[in-house]
Amino acid sequence: MKTLTQLLATALLCTLAFTSCRTEETEIIEPPQEQTLEINSPVKSLMQRTATNDGSLDNIIDNANCVTIQLPVTVVVNGLQITVDSEDDFQTIEDIFEEFDDDGDELIIEFPITIILSDFSEIVINNATELATFTDNCTGENEVDDDIECLDFNYPIVASFFNTNNELLETISIMNDAQMYEFIDDIDENDIITVQFPISVTTYDGETITINNFAELENVINTYDDACDEDDDNDYNDDDCDNCTNDQLTSVLSECSNWMVDKLERNDNDLEDTYVGYNFNFGTDGSIQITSGGGNFTGTWQSSGTGNNISVTITIPDLPDFNATWNLHEIDQEDNETKVDLRLGDDRLRFESDCSSSGNNGNVDDTALVNSLTTGDWYITYYFDDTDETADYTDYVFNFASDGSATANLMGTITNGFWNTSAGDETALELNLNFGTTIPLDELAEDWDVLEVTNDIIRLKDVSGGDGDIDYLTFERNPSGGSGNNLNAILETGTWIVDSYTDDGVDETADYNGYQLTFMNNGTVQASNGTTINGTWDVQNAGNTLLLNFEAIPFDEFNDDWDVISVSETQVILQDVSGGGGGTDVLKLSKL
Secondary structure (H helix, E strand, O other), rough: OEEEEEEEOHHHHHHHHHHHHOOOEEEOOOOHHEEEEEEOOOHHHHHHHHHOOOOOHHHHHOOOOOOOOOOOOEEEOOOOOEEEEHHHHEEEEEEEEOOOOOOOOEEEEOOOOEEOOOOOOOOOOOOHHHHHHHHHHOOOOOOOOOOOOOEOOOOOOOEEEEEOOEEEEEEEEOOOOOHHHHHHHHHOOEEEEEEEOEEEEEEOOOEEEEEEOOHHHHHHHHHHHHOOOOOOOOOOOHOOOOOOOHHHHHHHEEEEEEOEEEEEEEEEEEEHHHHHOOEEOOOOOOEEEEEEOOOOOEEEEEEOOOHHOOOOEOOOOHHHOOEEEEEEEEEEOOOEEEEEEEOOEEEEEEEOOOOOOOOOOOOOOOHHHHHHHHOOOOEEEEEEEEEEHHHHHHEEEEOOOOOOEEEEEEEEEEEEEEEEEEOOOOOOEEEEOOOOOOOOHHHHHHEEEEEEEEEOEEEEEEEEEOOOOEEEEEEEEEOOOOOOOOHHHHOOOEEEEEEEEEEEEEEEEEHOOOEEEEEEOOOEEEEEOOOOOEEEEEHHHHHHHHEEEEEEHHHHHOOEEEEEEEEEOOOOEEEEEEOOOOOEEEEEEEEO
16 A cells, blocks of 8 residues: 555655744643543554554565565576666566466566665665575565555544643644654653544545544554555566456457456466467357367356455366366566456466457467468478477478368378467467377477467477576478578678667668678677677577577667577578567567
8 A cells, every 4th residue: 555655755854844843832821631642541542553564565565564675676587687777677577487387487676775674664785695684574465464554544644743731833744654653752751642633544445534533544444454465575567367357358359359267277287289270269148168189179267256255166067177266466568469367276377368259369360370380291400408309209290271170190100180270479470389299299288489480490489487497499391491591601692781670669770771780600690880889699499499698788678588580691680589578679680
């Protein structure tokens, strides 16, 4: 409930602001009894607990409920440096953590930093050991703590100090939680304090309550002391479904079509590859229709509960891996993709849809791929999964029919499979393959991003949903290969320019005007416009990846491992999808 604006008020500023609001008077007034704060009353403690600095907001950084790190702060998240300027950047950190399900997440804080304690005092911290001396004293995740987070005071609140002769000594305007905390902390046993009622508070669910005296205030704070999820764990915002409803879930599932299984884990077994090419459609009547090249299936679903306690029961008799009463963890709706995430202990089920109603390939034109794929024989000439495993497929001949069926022929032994297309994750189009559980064909069960399609070659790429490793698969007409792009020889011939460069949709081509690039066969590259910028280059993964590394701006923008989208004698098109926010960069090189 507490905002960063409240948290960043320093003790010194609070004191100055606090003092500046006081009006000193000597006036005899009889303080109203119902507006007088009794020094030893429970409401005094409740007021201070409500104003206490809530340290849980930035737990994704410091894992501590009782301290807050003053922003901005620089952190390194899974190798990516991020400057955290606002709460929005907490979500960026979580997005990086959740990009892959099974990788080890690491966050390193760059010191020195300033921390804000529960009483709003500030301390400069120079290293992790110093930080631990404070964070080790905090309560653990979701354990009971002193601060009350389910309601907030609405400021300003006016208070007056009297002496024992009922002489008005001063009047103050309390402007924020830090000043309220100090106000309560500074009260002496001989002070007579009144508050100018009515005041108001806002509860966690947005309700504003008007309060007319201390008795009402005590009652309201006690009522809301433990009325909400204080989100005191280390997962930013809990991925909460605080506002999820059954109607929302029904609307999302039924209005989007052809849901695919993005993640399925049961009993520590990753099963999503088993269901590549399966399309799930959810009806408002509780029905589920599943279509795949391996057959069609039916089932039922229903949901109940509210918020974070919505249960989703799925029953598909012929697909028991899905059968359970799951908890709705998150509904994530983005521009081109919607995900519904279900949990059951350590088990996970996540459906994904591009929310298109135009068929299982969305609005993507798959004509070239379908025409090429369904004509003639194909051979695997490159398969890379951590290591080069092409030899496992040497004797296979693949055929793909227009009805979505497929066969893999190993010297007369036929394995049946199926295929379909859909919108890609990192490219416009993906090819979904599924040949069942027969080894080694089970390795091909993926939703492959399509890098290149011609009549002679189809190049594919898949980023693992587990650890982020990249697999490559190439089909060619010639079992011996030879239809590849020969990128090394093409780049080494002639002089190149940056024809265009867009960084997450922003055209930055002008930064490279006047530069000419020369790629040498020793792996070095030079960019020159009178001044030379040196770098290195390396073609990897059978021509699927181009690694660039330059020493200086502006070409250091190109330092990455680029997907090779297309290659001709005079043009090379590269693409990179960011590992952080998912932005797409496109680089086009043209030969002079």
